[in-house]
Amino acid sequence: MxxxxxxxxxxxxxxxxxxxxxxxxxxxxxxxxxxxxxxxxxxxxxxxxxxxxxxxxxxxxxxxYDRHNYITRTSPHNKNQHHIIASNLDQCVLVATLREPKTSMGFVDRFLITAEAYHIPAIIVFNKADVYRKKEMEHFEHLKNMYESVGYTVILTSTVSGHGVDEVKELLKEKVTLISGHSGVGKSSFINIIFPEKNLKTKEVSGWSGKGMHTTTFAEMFDLPFGGKIIDTPGIRELGLVDIPKQELSHYYPEMRDTLQDCQFNNCLHVEEPGCAIKAAVESGKIYADRYVSYLNILGTIEEDYK
The missing domain is CATH 2.40.50.140 (Nucleic acid-binding proteins)
Structure with missing residues (x-):
């Protein structure tokens, strides 16, 4: 069977x-x-x-059976091994927050790079809109414009008020979707809205660290009552990039892919090389400076043996 x-x-x-x-x-x-x-x-x-x-x-x-695709992270116990989070996905949703706790842009971009590397369409959901002040809403609009310009779907939600929840549910219909994000961003609360009978455990963000406490130990798939499946994953503190050499990192930034061939050197890392089309695109505003800074930060964390 x-x-x-x-x-x-x-x-x-x-x-x-x-x-x-x-x-x-x-x-x-x-x-x-x-x-x-x-x-x-x-x-x-x-x-x-x-x-x-x-x-x-x-x-x-x-x-x-052979997997259509899968998404991995580095094993927390052995950096030379990877752990397959889930397989055979139609899309993935990253739940992020701008407050309580704040999700770093570096974490968002690492997730998107991993999704790009495994050819899995990604959606970014910024949750907890009910606690955002003017400053966070302005920041959200900036991030929304930036990520949508690259081709990602960005949605603002609140599991308290219900804002944006129906919009996300519509995107989940008849799809197999991985849902991920740091602990404390409201993944379990969102799933509880869809499945009141599941009553997944939720925990408050711990005050002393500002980071959520883990509520999920293992990845688990649920059948959606309106069609489709979601896979809930453990809150991930760090998403290590698996087997991505420095030379390939820019290929997983969609806005950089179209410009790479215009660089003077084939092996350009877009840092200090002359004739770099990526740096020129940043200076002209074609590529967001925030994404370029994020690229440089992530490039600096890739170990030399992957150079």
Whole structure:
């Protein structure tokens, strides 16, 4: 039988067959591939074959079908390995906030770079609009203009007032969507609006650090009552870029891709090289200076062995 993986807890998996029957599943021993760079051979969203296991309602995963795509982050335990967050996605949503806690632009751009690298369309949702003052609203308008000019969808929401929630729900219909973001940005609150019966745990932002506390331990998929699926992910403090060399970073900035071929040197990093078309585009206002500064900051964090 074919089934889709809905949850992974390390050694056990929750799967559902095409007719919606749920099972607990384990991997057949031979599956644990030697030398696998990923920390998890089976990911949420995987399409798998299952067969009866040793106990009632338990099954064995015997085959994983090729993934259309997947999104990863560096393993928190081993920077040389990556952890597949989810697979077979139609799109991903980053939930960000401008207050309580504030999501850094560097984090937003890292997420977008990762989505670009894996060819997954990205949507940015700025939540907690109900606590924004004039300063935050002006900043939001700047970010909205900047990211929309690059081609991303940007939505302002409040799970308290309900502002923007229907707009996001419309984008989720009949799609498989990864929902991610720092802890404390309101992912669980948003999912609770869609699924009142799920009642996911939510925690307040811890006052001493200004950062949210983790409420989700493992990625988990939910069927939307209006069609489609969402995958909720653990609050990610840092999204490490996986296997992106310095030379390739600018390829994952859509506004830079169209201009790269105009640089004087093929291996231009757009820092101090003469005849750089990217720097010229920044100076002329064609590329937002904020995005260029973000690019330089991220470039500086890529290790030399990926140069």
């Amino acid at each position: 074919k089934a889709v993986v809905y949850k992974s807890t390390g050694s056990w998996y929750s799967v559902k067959t095409e007719d919606g029957t749920p099972y607990n599943a384990r991997i057949k021993g031979a599956f644990k591939i030697e030398g696998l760079k990923s920390t998890n051979p089976v990911a949420v969203g995987d399409l798998v074959d299952i067969e009866d296991g040793d106990l009632e309602n338990n099954v064995m995963i015997t085959n994983i």
